Amino acid sequence: MPTRRTVLRTGGGLAVASAAAVSLPAAAASAGGDGWQTLRSRLTGQLVLPADGDYPIAKQNQFAEFDAAHPQGVVFAENADDVRASIRFARRRGLPIRTRSGGHNYRGWSTGDGLVIDLSRINHATVTGDTVHLGPGAQSIDALHALAPTGRQVIAGTCPTVCPGGFLSGGGIGYQTKKFGIGSDRLVSARIVLADGDVVRVSADRDPDLFWALRGGGGGNFGIVVDFEVRPIDAPRLVFFNTIWTWAAAQQVFAAWQQWHLTSPRELGSAAIVMLPDAAPGNEPLVIVTGGYHGRQAELDAELDRLVTLAGATPTSRSVADLPYHQGMVTAYGCDQLTQDQCHREGTNPDALLHRTGLLREGYRFFDRAFTPAELTAVLAAWDADRVPGQRRFLHAMTLGGKAKQPARDATAFVHRDAEFIVGFTTQLDAPTPESVAQAEAVVAAGSALLDPIGAGAYVNFPGSHLPDWSRQYYGANYARLLRVKRRYDPDDVFRHPRSIGSPSA
Ligand SMILES: Cc1cc2nc3c(=O)[nH]c(=O)nc-3n(C[C@H](O)[C@H](O)[C@H](O)COP(=O)(O)OP(=O)(O)OC[C@H]3O[C@@H](n4cnc5c(N)ncnc54)[C@H](O)[C@@H]3O)c2cc1C
Structure with a gap:
C-alpha cells in the first residue's frame, strides 16, 4: 500500500456478545473503579484508561478515522501473562476484546469500545539457532x-510500521515474496494466548x-499471538529500484510491467503505482x-532495459542502488533520510515523523493473469474519472507468483496460490467531510466493480471497504476448515470483529 510518504518521496454467527459488554458504566472505567485497578496491579505492562492523560495517543491507530472509537481501556501488554490477565478480565465483564499490534487495519478491526489489548511492547526480533523470533508488535x-x-x-511489506501481528496472520506480501514466498509460509511455530x-x-x-489457520486466516480470530517463529530469508543485499513514467504512457507501462x-x-519483486x-x-x-x-545490479539493469523495451517508453527518472539488505529496505520505506526513531508514526516517540492517514478507502483483488488491453483501458479510465480536489488517489499493484505459488491451496489458510498480482483502487482524505467521503467511496466502488468479475479473490490484509461476500473472497474453499478451527479454539467467539471467522457474510 503506498503511503503519503511514498507520494512525498517520489515528488513525485458464532456466540453473540454479552449484553454486559456495552453496559459497563464508562464512568467506572474512567475512574479506574470496578476492577480496573485490580487489573492494573496484575500487569507488568500498562493500563491506560479514558481519564489518563496519555489516553488520546494510546487509543490511536494508523487511521485517524478510528479515533471515533473509545475503548474502555487499553492494555499495553509486555508478556503472555499480561495478555492472559486482560483476556480473563474482559471476559468476566463481558467486554469485547480487540487485539492490536501495529494498528494498520484499514477497517479499524484492532480498536473498539471495549478492551484493546495492544502488543506493541512485545516487539522482539531475535535469532535463535536457525530461526527468527518476532514479537507481534515488532x-x-x-x-x-x-x-x-x-x-x-x-519477509516484510512495503510499510515500515506494519507489524507481524496482522501482517503474518493474514499472509504477508513483500518484494521478497516471489523469491521467498508469503510471509506466513515461513512460520515454524507461534505462541498464542487462547x-x-x-x-x-x-x-x-x-x-x-490452529497452526494451519494462523497462516493466512487473518488476525483477531483465534487468540492473541505473542511470538512468531519464522525461517529467515537469505538476502544479504537488495538492489532497490525506482522508475517514474508519465501519465501519457500509463497504459503501455502498466501492461509492460x-x-x-x-x-x-x-529474484525480482515489484509494484506499479499510478498516483x-x-x-x-x-x-x-x-x-x-x-x-x-x-x-546483481547488472542483472537488474538488464531487466529494467527490458521493461523499457516492452513499454516502448522511457521513464523520466530511473534510479538503482545495490545496498546491504537492510539499507535497501530502509530506502524502499522512504526512510533513507530519516533516523530509525523518525521512521515511526507520529505520536509513538518524540522524534517520529510519519503522518497518520485521515481516512482510507480501498478495494483490491488478486489476479492470476495480466489484464487484457480492454480491461486495462477500463481500469485506468475508472481510476481517472470524477476528479476531486483534496483527494489522494492510487491504483496500486504488487507482484506475487514464484515461490508463493508452490504450496497447495489448502496447505495453509492462505488460499490464493495462483495469484500473480494484487491490484487495487485506493483513495485517501486528510480532512474528510460527508461529501468527500462519499466521493472517495464512489471511486473505489467503481474500481471494485471492474476488478471483481475478473479477479480471483481478495486479501484479508487489504480487507476492502465494501466486501459483502468477504468469506468467499478471502478464504475460498478454506473457509469451512477455518470455521471448524474457530469453533474448537474460540467457541464463545471472544475474538471477534466485523469480518472475523463466523461473522455474517452475504
Ligand atoms: C501503509 C500500509 C502499507 C501496507 N503494505 C503492505 C504490504 O506491502 N504487504 C502486505 O501484505 N500488507 C500490507 N499492508 C497491510 C498489512 O499487512 C495489514 O494491515 C496488517 O494486518 C497490519 O498488521 P498490524 O499488526 O500492523 O495491524 P493491526 O491493526 O494491529 O492488526 C491487524 C489485524 O490483526 C489482528 N491482530 C493484531 N495483532 C494480533 C496478534 N498478536 N494476534 C492475533 N491477531 C492480531 C488485529 O486484531 C486486526 O484484526 C499495509 C498496510 C498499510 C496501512
Whole structure:
C-alpha cells in the first residue's frame, strides 16, 4: 500500500456478545473503579484508561478515522501473562476484546469500545539457532535494524510500521515474496494466548489445525499471538529500484510491467503505482514502477532495459542502488533520510515523523493473469474519472507468483496460490467531510466493480471497504476448515470483529 510518504518521496454467527459488554458504566472505567485497578496491579505492562492523560495517543491507530472509537481501556501488554490477565478480565465483564499490534487495519478491526489489548511492547526480533523470533508488535523498520547485524532477515511489506501481528496472520506480501514466498509460509511455530487463557506454542506437530489457520486466516480470530517463529530469508543485499513514467504512457507501462513480471526471474519483486497526490482536475498523475531485486545490479539493469523495451517508453527518472539488505529496505520505506526513531508514526516517540492517514478507502483483488488491453483501458479510465480536489488517489499493484505459488491451496489458510498480482483502487482524505467521503467511496466502488468479475479473490490484509461476500473472497474453499478451527479454539467467539471467522457474510 503506498503511503503519503511514498507520494512525498517520489515528488513525485458464532456466540453473540454479552449484553454486559456495552453496559459497563464508562464512568467506572474512567475512574479506574470496578476492577480496573485490580487489573492494573496484575500487569507488568500498562493500563491506560479514558481519564489518563496519555489516553488520546494510546487509543490511536494508523487511521485517524478510528479515533471515533473509545475503548474502555487499553492494555499495553509486555508478556503472555499480561495478555492472559486482560483476556480473563474482559471476559468476566463481558467486554469485547480487540487485539492490536501495529494498528494498520484499514477497517479499524484492532480498536473498539471495549478492551484493546495492544502488543506493541512485545516487539522482539531475535535469532535463535536457525530461526527468527518476532514479537507481534515488532514494526518492520525495527525488526530490520535489529536483525541487520545477524545477517538474517524476514519477509516484510512495503510499510515500515506494519507489524507481524496482522501482517503474518493474514499472509504477508513483500518484494521478497516471489523469491521467498508469503510471509506466513515461513512460520515454524507461534505462541498464542487462547480465549480460556491457556498459552500454547503451535506448530506442524502441536495443534496443527490452529497452526494451519494462523497462516493466512487473518488476525483477531483465534487468540492473541505473542511470538512468531519464522525461517529467515537469505538476502544479504537488495538492489532497490525506482522508475517514474508519465501519465501519457500509463497504459503501455502498466501492461509492460505485468508482462515483465510474468517473464522475469524470481529474484525480482515489484509494484506499479499510478498516483495523484491531489486528484484535482488538471493535475497530472504519475506512474511508478519500483521494487527490489535479490541479485546483481547488472542483472537488474538488464531487466529494467527490458521493461523499457516492452513499454516502448522511457521513464523520466530511473534510479538503482545495490545496498546491504537492510539499507535497501530502509530506502524502499522512504526512510533513507530519516533516523530509525523518525521512521515511526507520529505520536509513538518524540522524534517520529510519519503522518497518520485521515481516512482510507480501498478495494483490491488478486489476479492470476495480466489484464487484457480492454480491461486495462477500463481500469485506468475508472481510476481517472470524477476528479476531486483534496483527494489522494492510487491504483496500486504488487507482484506475487514464484515461490508463493508452490504450496497447495489448502496447505495453509492462505488460499490464493495462483495469484500473480494484487491490484487495487485506493483513495485517501486528510480532512474528510460527508461529501468527500462519499466521493472517495464512489471511486473505489467503481474500481471494485471492474476488478471483481475478473479477479480471483481478495486479501484479508487489504480487507476492502465494501466486501459483502468477504468469506468467499478471502478464504475460498478454506473457509469451512477455518470455521471448524474457530469453533474448537474460540467457541464463545471472544475474538471477534466485523469480518472475523463466523461473522455474517452475504
Ligand atoms: C501503509 C500500509 C502499507 C501496507 N503494505 C503492505 C504490504 O506491502 N504487504 C502486505 O501484505 N500488507 C500490507 N499492508 C497491510 C498489512 O499487512 C495489514 O494491515 C496488517 O494486518 C497490519 O498488521 P498490524 O499488526 O500492523 O495491524 P493491526 O491493526 O494491529 O492488526 C491487524 C489485524 O490483526 C489482528 N491482530 C493484531 N495483532 C494480533 C496478534 N498478536 N494476534 C492475533 N491477531 C492480531 C488485529 O486484531 C486486526 O484484526 C499495509 C498496510 C498499510 C496501512
